[in-house]
Amino acid sequence: MSENHHVLLLDFTDGADCRAAFDEAEHLPGLRQSAIVERAADGTLDFPASQVRGAGVTTVGAGVAGGIAGLLGGPIGVLLGFVAGTALGNAAETWRDHEGGAGLIVLGEEVEDGHSMLVLDMVESSPELADELAARHGTTLRRLPADQLAARVKAARRAAEEA
Template structure:
């Protein structure tokens, strides 16, 4: 079965129900990242919870590979290789976190006052697990292809980069 990369939006009027769904969503197959975005009654946005599956793995993996490559240079080579690999892995994670944050900013306009939205970045082989999660928590679920969200984020970036547009 083919894999479909989507961003799923589940709308809640009950903060506790959203948090319960967030906890349960951690076990969905194909989950990459999840977050809760809340818009308070005064319009303020909050992101009270978020997680990324595999966080830290790129940093550790690149550090180990760098350290192994540094074996050729002796103990100093291992240290320098590990440091360089770790720096590259950290940069990769920072980029992923930055992209995820930009996506949440773009999606935040869809959160109504007094509502919480569970946002799931999911590589689905079947829609059933997420559909079942939404049904169990009595909420609606909307799927956005991840590529479409990436295009929306890029359009916002281009608009922000236009000279004379932000005065």
Template sequence: MTDSHQMLLISFTDRAAGRSAYEEALGLPGLRQAALVERSAEGLLDVPESHVQGAGRATAGGGLVGGLLGLLGGPMGVFLGTAAGAALGGAAENRQALEGGAGLIVLSSRVDEGASLLVVELHESSPRPGDDLAERHGGTLERMPAKEFAARVRSAEKAAGEPRPPS
């Protein structure tokens, strides 16, 4: 199998198994991000765990580049350049976080009361590690190309933003 950008959606009827699988998922090869979505017995939705590979890099990198460019303007230039670069990097990370949150909202309907869903975005060169993870923790795995998942999220966002016709 060639390297492919995938979303792994692993459902668990036991929330403890989902948490255990989340910890193990952080070591999957090609991991980009992971999140655990749980629904309590009362129906409340929670995202107790989430991880984004390289979080903070855009903010730190932007600040560093801005600071280096600011060297041309002296001490005040370094200060202003660092602040502007960090702000731009932070904005990029914030946009990514909002997109990830929309994806979790779309998936929330898949989580039954008292259950959990592990969502993993990764580049897979082999399906075996993801398959083994789901099997070891008693989860049900659905694999979806990341492009297809992104299209579903955009479609849901568009539908949510459209006014509803009068009933």
């Protein structure tokens, strides 16, 4: 079966149920990122929990690659290569986190007052596991193609810049 990159949205009326599903979702294969978006009864938006699978791997990997590349320059070359690689890897991770945060803000518009939403960024090879998660927690699941959310974020940025 082919893999599909989706953002999965699970709506909850109880924040404790949402947190339990968040903890359980951490073990889903293909999960890239997850977060909880909550809207209080007064309309205030909050992001109480989030996680990124493999956080730091890009930074460390780029640092090691830079250090190896710097071997030609001796000990100082290794140090400079490691520092440069780490800086580039960290910049890539910061950009990914920034994009993820913008996506959560856009999705926050869909959270009703007094509700919580579990947001899962996943590459699914099969929909059954996420469907079962939703069923176990008594909620519905909506799948949004990841590129569709990216387009919504881009449109929101454009609108904000024009305002």
